[in-house]
Amino acid sequence: MLDQGFVDKALESHRAVWTEYDGLRYVRFVDDYQGVCRGTAVFDNQVVYGYPSIGRVLALQSGLKGQFRAPFWMEEKVDGFNVRIFKLNHRILALTRGGFICPFTTDRIPDLMPSGVFEHEPGIVLCGEVVGPDNPYMEGSVPYIKEDVELFVFDIGAISQKQFMVYPEKESVITRYQLPSVRRFGRFELEDLPQISETLLQLNSEFREGVIFKEDSPRDHRAKYTTSNINIVDIEAGAYTMFDLPPEYFKNRIARLVLFLDEQGVSNTLALQQQLGTAYVRGLMEAIQQVHDHHKVFRTFRCRFRERENAVKLLEHLSDIGGHVQITLHELKEANGYWLLEFDKVFPKSSGTLGSLLKGSLLFD
Amino acid sequence: MLDQGFVDKALESHRAVWTEYDGLRYVRFVDDYQGVCRGTAVFDNQVVYGYPSIGRVLALQSGLKGQFRAPFWMEEKVDGFNVRIFKLNHRILALTRGGFICPFTTDRIPDLMPSGVFEHEPGIVLCGEVVGPDNPYMEGSVPYIKEDVELFVFDIGAISQKQFMVYPEKESVITRYQLPSVRRFGRFELEDLPQISETLLQLNSEFREGVIFKEDSPRDHRAKYTTSNINIVDIEAGAYTMFDLPPEYFKNRIARLVLFLDEQGVSNTLALQQQLGTAYVRGLMEAIQQVHDHHKVFRTFRCRFRERENAVKLLEHLSDIGGHVQITLHELKEANGYWLLEFDKVFPKSSGTLGSLLKGSLLFD
Numbered sequence: 001m002l003d004q005g006f007v008d009k010a011l012e013s014h015r016a017v018w019t020e021y022d023g024l025r026y027v028r029f030v031d032d033y034q035g036v037c038r039g040t041a042v043f044d045n046q047v048v049y050g051y052p053s054i055g056r057v058l059a060l061q062s063g064l065k066g067q068f069r070a071p072f073w074m075e076e077k078v079d080g081f082n083v084r085i086f087k088l089n090h091r092i093l094a095l096t097r098g099g100f101i102c103p104f105t106t107d108r109i110p111d112l113m114p115s116g117v118f119e120h121e122p123g124i125v126l127c128g129e130v131v132g133p134d135n136p137y138m139e140g141s142v143p144y145i146k147e148d149v150e151l152f153v154f155d156i157g158a159i160s161q162k163q164f165m166v167y168p169e170k171e172s173v174i175t176r177y178q179l180p181s182v183r184r185f186g187r188f189e190l191e192d193l194p195q196i197s198e199t200l201l202q203l204n205s206e207f208r209e210g211v212i213f214k215e216d217s218p219r220d221h222r223a224k225y226t227t228s229n230i231n232i233v234d235i236e237a238g239a240y241t242m243f244d245l246p247p248e249y250f251k252n253r254i255a256r257l258v259l260f261l262d263e264q265g266v267s268n269t270l271a272l273q274q275q276l277g278t279a280y281v282r283g284l285m286e287a288i289q290q291v292h293d294h295h296k297v298f299r300t301f302r303c304r305f306r307e308r309e310n311a312v313k314l315l316e317h318l319s320d321i322g323g324h325v326q327i328t329l330h331e332l333k334e335a336n337g338y339w340l341l342e343f344d345k346v347f348p349k350s351s352g353t354l355g356s357l358l359k360g361s362l363l364f365d
Numbered sequence: 366m367l368d369q370g371f372v373d374k375a376l377e378s379h380r381a382v383w384t385e386y387d388g389l390r391y392v393r394f395v396d397d398y399q400g401v402c403r404g405t406a407v408f409d410n411q412v413v414y415g416y417p418s419i420g421r422v423l424a425l426q427s428g429l430k431g432q433f434r435a436p437f438w439m440e441e442k443v444d445g446f447n448v449r450i451f452k453l454n455h456r457i458l459a460l461t462r463g464g465f466i467c468p469f470t471t472d473r474i475p476d477l478m479p480s481g482v483f484e485h486e487p488g489i490v491l492c493g494e495v496v497g498p499d500n501p502y503m504e505g506s507v508p509y510i511k512e513d514v515e516l517f518v519f520d521i522g523a524i525s526q527k528q529f530m531v532y533p534e535k536e537s538v539i540t541r542y543q544l545p546s547v548r549r550f551g552r553f554e555l556e557d558l559p560q561i562s563e564t565l566l567q568l569n570s571e572f573r574e575g576v577i578f579k580e581d582s583p584r585d586h587r588a589k590y591t592t593s594n595i596n597i598v599d600i601e602a603g604a605y606t607m608f609d610l611p612p613e614y615f616k617n618r619i620a621r622l623v624l625f626l627d628e629q630g631v632s633n634t635l636a637l638q639q640q641l642g643t644a645y646v647r648g649l650m651e652a653i654q655q656v657h658d659h660h661k662v663f664r665t666f667r668c669r670f671r672e673r674e675n676a677v678k679l680l681e682h683l684s685d686i687g688g689h690v691q692i693t694l695h696e697l698k699e700a701n702g703y704w705l706l707e708f709d710k711v712f713p714k715s716s717g718t719l720g721s722l723l724k725g726s727l728l729f730d
Contacts, residue, residue, distance in 0.1 A: 055727025062725030223727060242620065247612030252730050254615075255607065258649040259722060269646070270639070277641030281634070284623040357624060360427030362420025362588060365617050 001160050002036070002047050010036070021101040022313070024088075028099035039099040046159045048086055048095055051127055054212060054222045058259040060197065063223060064190055070217040073167050074196065076183040077224055078152050079142055079209040080131030085109060086159060087118040100321065103313035104136050107305045112151035117177040126179065127155035127164075134303045136314055136341075140237045143207050148304065152182040154212070167216060187216060201264060204229050228260040228272065232279045239283025241297060243349040244325065287350055291358060297350040300330070304338040311341040324348055366525050367401070367412050375401070386466040387678070389453075393464040404464040411524045413451055413460060416492055419577060419587045423624040425562065428588060429555055435582040438532050439561065441548040442589055443517050444507055444574040445496030450474060451524060452483040465686065468678035469501050472670045477516035482542040491544065492520035492529075499668045501679055501706075505602045508572050513669065517547040519577070532581060552581060566629060569594050593625040593637065597644045604648025606662060608714040609690065652715055656723055662715040665695070669703040676706040689713050 007027055010016035015033040019026055019041075027042040029050060037050025057063025064072075082097040083105050092115055094105035109115055112130070132149030133141035156165040156173055165173065174181045185199055196211075203210065210226030231253040238249050257276065261269060287297045305311045311332050318327045322345070330342040357363065372392055375381035380398035384391055384406075392407040394415060402415025422428025429437075447462040448470050457480055459470035474480055477495070497514030498506040521530040521538055530538065539546045550564055561576075568575065575591030596618040603614050622641065626634060652662045670676045676697050683692045687710070695707040722728065 053729050055729050057725055057727060058722040059725050062723060063727075064725070066725030067727065239619070242616060247616050248730070250615055250619075251607060251612050254604070254645050254649065255718075255722070258646055258653065261646065262650060262653050270643075273642035273646050274635070274639035275642065276645060277638035277643070278635075280619050280641060281623055281626065281638050284619065285627060288623065288627050353620075357423040357620070358427060360422055360424050360429070360431030362422060362428075362432065364418050364420050365613070 001045075002042055006034075007042055010034075016040075016042075019100065021103075024101070030098075039095070039097050041095055041099045041101075043088055046088065048084055048125055048159065049157065049162050050099060051082055051084060051097060051155075054224050056256075057223050057225050058256055060200070060225055060263055061193055063225065064193070064196075064213065067221060067223045068190070068213065068215050069221075070215050071187050071189045072213045072215045073187050074185040074199070075154055075212050075214070076185070076203070076208065077210045077212050077226065078129045078131050078182055079138075079230065080129040080135065080149070080152075081137045083128055083130055083151075084157070085113070085126040085128070086124070087122050092118055098321070100317060103310045103317055104303055104305065105130055107307055107310035108149070110306070112149070113153075113180055114178055117173075117179065120177070121173065123159045124165075124173070125157040125159060126153050127157060128153040128180075129182070136301055136303045136318065136343075139240075139299055140233060142209075151180050153179045154182045164220060167214065185211070197264060200225070200227060203227050204260075204264075207233060226256060226260075228257045228264075231257040231260075232272075232275050235276065236279035236283040239280045240287045241299075241347045241350050242284060242287070243353040244347040288354060288358070291351065291354045295351070295355060296346055297354065298328075298344045298346040300342065300344050302340065302342045304340050306338065308332070308339045311339050314341070315343065318343075318345075366410075367407055371399075372407055375399075381405075381407075384465065386468075389466070395463075404460065404462050406460055406464045406466075408453055411453065413449055413490055413524065414522065414527050415464060416447055416449060416462060416520075419589050421621075422588050422590050423621055425565070425590055425628055426558055428590065429558065429561075429578065432586060432588045433555070433578065433580050434586075435580050436552050436554045437578045437580045438552050439550040439564070440519055440577050440579070441550070441568070441573065442575045442577050442591065443494045443496050443547055444503075444595065445494040445500065445514070445517075446502045448493060448495055448516075449522070450478070450491040450493070451489070452487050457483055463686070465682060468675045468682055469668055469670065470495055472672055472675035473514070475671070477514070478518075478545060479543055482538075482544065485542070486538065488524045489530075489538070490522040490524060491518050492522060493518040493545075494547070501666055501668045501683065501708075504605075504664055505598060507574075516545050518544045519547045529585060532579065550576070562629060565590070565592060568592055569625075569629075572598060591621060591625075593622045593629075596622040596625075597637075597640050600641065601644035601648040604645045605652045606664075606712045606715050607649060607652070608718040609712040653719060653723070656716065656719045660716070660720060661711050662719065663693075663709045663711040665707065665709050667705065667707045669705050671703065673697070673704045676704050679706070680708065683708075683710075 010033050015031045016027050016029045019028040029036055029038055029040040032038050037052050039050030041048045083102060084095045092109050094102045096102045129152050130149050131142055131152060132145040134148045153174060156170045188196060204227035207229045209230045210224060213223050215221040234253050238245050290297050315327060315329060326346040326348060328344040328346060332339060332341050375398050380396045381392050381394045384393040394401055394403055394405040397403050402417050404415030406413045448467060449460045457474050459467045461467045494517050495514050496507055496517060497510040499513045518539060521535045553561055569592035572594045574595045575589060578588050580586040599618050603610055655662050680692060680694060691711040691713060693709040693711060697704060697706050
């Protein structure tokens with residue numbers, strides 16, 4: 001448990017803030033603070049620690065060599081949003097990476113996993129990714145999920161503990177309670193590089209994001225490595241809302257893509273170069289077309305809820321966290337036993353900049 | 366002439382600084398300040414005003430319609446570095462955009478233009494672009510100059526005056542003194558859009574940068590418009606030193622390129638998309654190769670001088686203004702009546718970031 005004086009200091013220095021969800025008040029860390037991660041949530045009698053950042057290697061061979069002192073596990077990295085699911089008194093709740101209770105994930109927990117696990121293991125924190133086209137946060141989706149969302153667990157922690165469960169124990173809990181999990185490729189050593197590369201090229205050809213390596217040692221050191229194709233997917237999505245994104249968005253992805261090519265020597269490089277150019281042009285052209293047609297750049301999101309009130313809570317939450325992005329409700333209707341929510345995110349900088357450029361205004365750049 | 370009190374205030378507020386060149390002390394404006402442009406140079410008895418920024422339109426038709434209230438002149442925009450050439454007492458000097466006296470251009474004035482003009486017109490300021498492969502500032506070059514540099518005049522101002530000469534008078538001075546000038550396409554109105562577009566498509570196919578429009582009216586309003594191909598050239602050059610550039614560098618050029626495509630409907634779009642992707646990949650791959658081979662990212666520059674001491678002054682100047690970019694002398698030798706200077710610019714952020722990524726270090730992005 002975190003010391004009350006420590007939490008008070010974090011609050012005083014604005015590294016943590018009081019947050020409320022459905023009558024529940026808790027302290028949420030908005031930044032890393034003296035060894036406590038951003039996203040950590042402190043409730044009356046329990047702490048759910050934030051999910052720590054995982055560093056990225058852009059060169060596989062030297063990255064593995066430089067980062068790992070012992071054999072390591074390899075798991076698929078899936079492209080969705082990070083959640084931590086846990087039991088608080090009599091409720092099962094899901095926290096987002098930032099430490100907000102997610103009205104969407106919390107509502108859908110019974111669909112995402114067999115929730116009986118918390119009767120037997122009330123003190124665990126399931127860390128996973130929610131992935132799929134019908135989610136309220138992420139544009140685009142993965143090719144292997146055609147509708148709604150799915151959960152993929154990749155770590156199991158415990159209430160008021162920073163450490164994750166050791167790997168074999170995590171696997172045993174996943175199996176015992178039939179928890180949905182990311183693909184686990186097994187335990188590798190540096191000499192297994194050819195096999196690791198082969199897996200990555202396979203993931204790349206399926207437009208899957210990449211992998212996470214987790215050292216099989218008490219320090220549990222981690223690193224991620226992503227495929228080149230996922231960067232092309234991201235660049236097309238990003239070009240669409242280009243002026244609302246930090247400019248590093250593109251720089252980083254270009255660097256990842258080219259370093260992947262440099263090392264893996266992906267054969268059909270010319271085709272890939274064309275895909276990269278096409279991604280930029282198509283993404284931005286689509287946004288221009290929307291400004292021509294609708295005078296704004298927006299994306300439509302759809303997701304489904306078990307309870308109507310959670311959809312309303314989600315809209316409020318998105319408006320609170322969206323910053324300059326505007327949320328517009330389309331409809332909220334009952335269908336097939338769910339509440340279907342449809343809303344737009346309007347990107348004001350992209351709308352404004354493209355609108356003004358298309359009108360012929362001057363840009364001093 | 367600027368009021369002494371005004372200059373003192375600019376100095377006090379650090380918008381202007383004292384600068385020295387070869388025993389000559391003057392005040393240089395480092396920022397725009399109360400209507401006086403960055404780059405303005407204040408000497409004892411004369412002021413050379415800074416060259417004002419020209420806004421860019423990214424949509425041609427609406428840009429011309431929105432910006433111009435009268436017919437306008439159209440000139441080619443050439444891709445080099447901006448200079449202002451003028452006579453101070455008995456010397457002819459060249460200022461850079463930032464207001465530094467350029468040791469290279471100043472040295473080469475007799476090769477760049479018939480300098481007799483200043484005997485007849487001692488009070489003029491020739492504003493132009495120095496363009497060509499053998500220049501000390503700009504990477505890459507234009508396809509139409511194969512060696513050394515050339516000067517292209519595009520405006521004529523006067524000592525201690527902000528206004529430029531009116532267009533017909535400028536043309537007459539250029540003709541009378543046979544000054545090298547940018548291509549002048551003539552005087553157009555909005556209805557001439559098809560002809561303007563045709564010229565731009567021609568410039569695009571020749572990988573020329575674009576055009577400047579100048580309103581034929583007392584307010585002399587201006588706008589620039591650039592071609593799509595020049596953005597691809599810039600992106601390849603930029604990808605090479607990606608981590609030393611502001612990230613907006615790429616965003617802006619992608620936006621210009623796609624808006625050009627949107628409006629001009631360049632036919633061979635798939636080829637262009639491939640060129641865009643290729644530019645990114647090739648630029649960054651080259652940098653990676655340099656890090657593999659030389660452990661650093663650098664570019665070699667060559668230029669020639671009439672006087673040896675000016676080459677030395679240039680190296681000092683580049684070190685002063687280069688910020689984090691490092692200058693390394695290769696050689697300075699006499700040949701064919703000139704002093705040939707060869708030096709490297711080493712890009713420390715690109716060298717460091719790529720070096721560290723290739724060694725397998727972790728990136729938290």
